[in-house]
Amino acid sequence: xxxxxxxxxxxxxxxVIKSALQHLEELGYSERTRRYFERAWVPLTRFVxxxxxxxxxxxxxxxxxxxxxGISPGRTRDLTWTQKEIRQRLRVLIxxxxxxxxxxxxxQTEERRVPxxxxxxxESYEAFCKDHLHHCARTVSARRYALTRFLVFLGTxxxxxxxxxxxxxxxxxxxxxxxxxxxxxxxxxxxxxxSLLRFLCMRGVVSAxxxxxxxxxxxxxxxRLPPVWPPEVVNALLGAVDRSTNAxxxxxxxxxxxxxxxxxxxxxxxxxxxxxxxxxNRLTLTQSKTGRPLSLPLSEEIGQxxxxxxxxxxxxxxxxxxxxxxRAPHEPLGPTNPLxxxxxxxxRRANIPVPAGMPHGLxxxxxxxxxxxxxxxxxxxxxxxxxxxxxxxxxxxxxHLDVNALRSVALDPEEMLHG
Numbered sequence: 181x182x183x184x185x186x187x188x189x190x191x192x193x194x195x196v197i198k199s200a201l202q203h204l205e206e207l208g209y210s211e212r213t214r215r216y217f218e219r220a221w222v223p224l225t226r227f228v229x230x231x232x233x234x235x236x237x238x239x240x241x242x243x244x245x246x247x248x249x250g251i252s253p254g255r256t257r258d259l260t261w262t263q264k265e266i267r268q269r270l271r272v273l274i275x276x277x278x279x280x281x282x283x284x285x286x287x288q289t290e291e292r293r294v295p296x297x298x299x300x301x302x303e304s305y306e307a308f309c310k311d312h313l314h315h316c317a318r319t320v321s322a323r324r325y326a327l328t329r330f331l332v333f334l335g336t337x338x339x340x341x342x343x344x345x346x347x348x349x350x351x352x353x354x355x356x357x358x359x360x361x362x363x364x365x366x367x368x369x370x371x372x373x374x375s376l377l378r379f380l381c382m383r384g385v386v387s388a389x390x391x392x393x394x395x396x397x398x399x400x401x402x403x404r405l406p407p408v409w410p411p412e413v414v415n416a417l418l419g420a421v422d423r424s425t426n427a428x429x430x431x432x433x434x435x436x437x438x439x440x441x442x443x444x445x446x447x448x449x450x451x452x453x454x455x456x457x458x459x460x461n462r463l464t465l466t467q468s469k470t471g472r473p474l475s476l477p478l479s480e481e482i483g484q485x486x487x488x489x490x491x492x493x494x495x496x497x498x499x500x501x502x503x504x505x506x507r508a509p510h511e512p513l514g515p516t517n518p519l520x521x522x523x524x525x526x527x528r529r530a531n532i533p534v535p536a537g538m539p540h541g542l543x544x545x546x547x548x549x550x551x552x553x554x555x556x557x558x559x560x561x562x563x564x565x566x567x568x569x570x571x572x573x574x575x576x577x578x579x580h581l582d583v584n585a586l587r588s589v590a591l592d593p594e595e596m597l598h599g
Contacts, residue, residue: 190229192236197221200276207282208495208508220269223249238274245270283509294331295340302327305379318446318468321515326372329357342385347393406544408551413532414439420530426493427506431522433485434503438545441476442567444469445519445542449512452500456486467568474568518542 201214209217227245228236246252251263259267276282294302306324309315315323333353339345350373357366380386409417418435422428437443437451446468455465461483464475478486490502495510504510513519520541527534534540546567553563 190225190236193225193228193238196236196238196273196277197225200273200282203276203280203282204508208497208510210508213508217269217272220266221273223266224270224273238270238277242270242274294328295335297341298331298334298339301342301380301385302331302376305376308379316468316471318515323372323375325516326369327376329369330373330376342380345386345390347390350390350393406539406541406547407535409544409548413530414545414548416530417526417532420526422529423488426495429485429489429493430503430506431526433482433489434519434522434542435526435545436482436485438542439549440479440482442546442549444546445517447474448503448519448542449501449515449517451502453490453502454500456502458483470568472568476566 197218201218204214204217205211224238224241224245227248228238228241231241246267249263249266251259251267272282302324305327306320309320309323310317330353333356334345334349337349337352339349353373354366354370357369361369374391377386377391381388381391418432418439421432421435423432434448437448438445441463443451444467447465450468451463451465455463456478457464458478461478462475463478464473466472467474486502494502495504495506495508497504497510499510499512501512503513505513518541523540523542523544527540550563550567553566554560
């Protein structure tokens with residue numbers, strides 16, 4: 181691809197653009213998208229040509245070029261869609277010139293609003309969780325996500341240090357979040373805040389009396405559980421997936437892993453090609469939540485779905501994760517992606533009604549499998565092993581469900597335990 185010949189040419193910038201376009205092609209971007217990038221960089225070429233320096237550093241031209249497009253530095257709220265696109269395309273080229281590569285940027289707007297001293301204490305807390313409490317990366321990431329909301333709230337109240345924290349601020353935070361999130365999510369956030377305060381109390385930053393004002397909210401796991409889908413609904417859900425598309429082939433395999441094996445979203449995201457032991461017809465992995473090994477049989481149904489995706493729909497990429505993003509750059513699914521859209525898309529295509537306010541994410545398929553096994557009379561020890569629970573107490577919640585008995589068991593539990 182070459183730029184329009186009537187446009188002014190700057191040899192140095194032209195070389196950068198050519199290399200950037202080649203890099204985008206290697207990342208899997210389509211020719212149509214690459215042409216869009218190239219057209220978006222034409223005004224930049226004209227702007228730089230008018231300045232006519234011998235050697236260019238694009239970041240030096242960022243403010244001037246954006247101003248020529250009517251874009252004020254640092255302001256995003258009032259920008260039009262076109263202006264946002266101009267700024268984004270410029271930053272792609274700047275990043276490539278400075279680093280030799282381009283990575284899709286993830287939004288971290290909330291973390292940028294956290295006061296620096298609070299951020300430092302949060303980072304110390306994370307290190308403590310990793311080094312002394314031995315929490316897995318997934319747990320630490322989840323706690324950071326929850327605590328960031330708390331720190332942003334403190335920033336809005338002009339709190340720059342945890343030493344300024346008082347009971348009124350804690351109450352105000354809980355009161356504000358009560359109107360925004362569900363009780364279970366609020367209980368999780370308050371639990372994270374209590375853990376952080378214990379750490380700060382241990383370091384002498386806050387007083388022990390402050391802990392009493394962040395009492396944990398009690399939540400019974402028997403409330404607001406996901407629905408238990410009848411067998412015909414699960415079949416309709418799987419049958420509604422459009423398996424003629426690359427996205428459909430991927431989503432169908434994901435849904436099968438949740439419905440037939442009960443895998444968590446985190447384990448599906450982290451599943452690698454090396455975890456698929458085709459010769460033994462088994463799937464082996466280390467669970468992201470518990471760190472415990474898990475080995476399950478690969479049925480023909482699941483095996484065929486995985487083969488169909490890997491051979492015909494999975495993008496060519498150096499990553500070992502089985503499931504990749506459909507759109508370029510073809511990276512592994514995000515570490516916090518709950519795969520909720522995979523489930524909701526299938527529910528919508530199958531015209532399956534969901535009660536208002538009822539959780540209906542991918543975890544509902546794991547919940548359904550577990551309930552099937554319990555209702556079929558399988559011992560808790562077997563169900564616990566299938567689900568990868570560390571204790572039967574985690575499985576016991578399924579014995580309290582008052583639902584119609586589901587007799588269809590998707591997998592042979594004896595095979596799963598001893599195969």
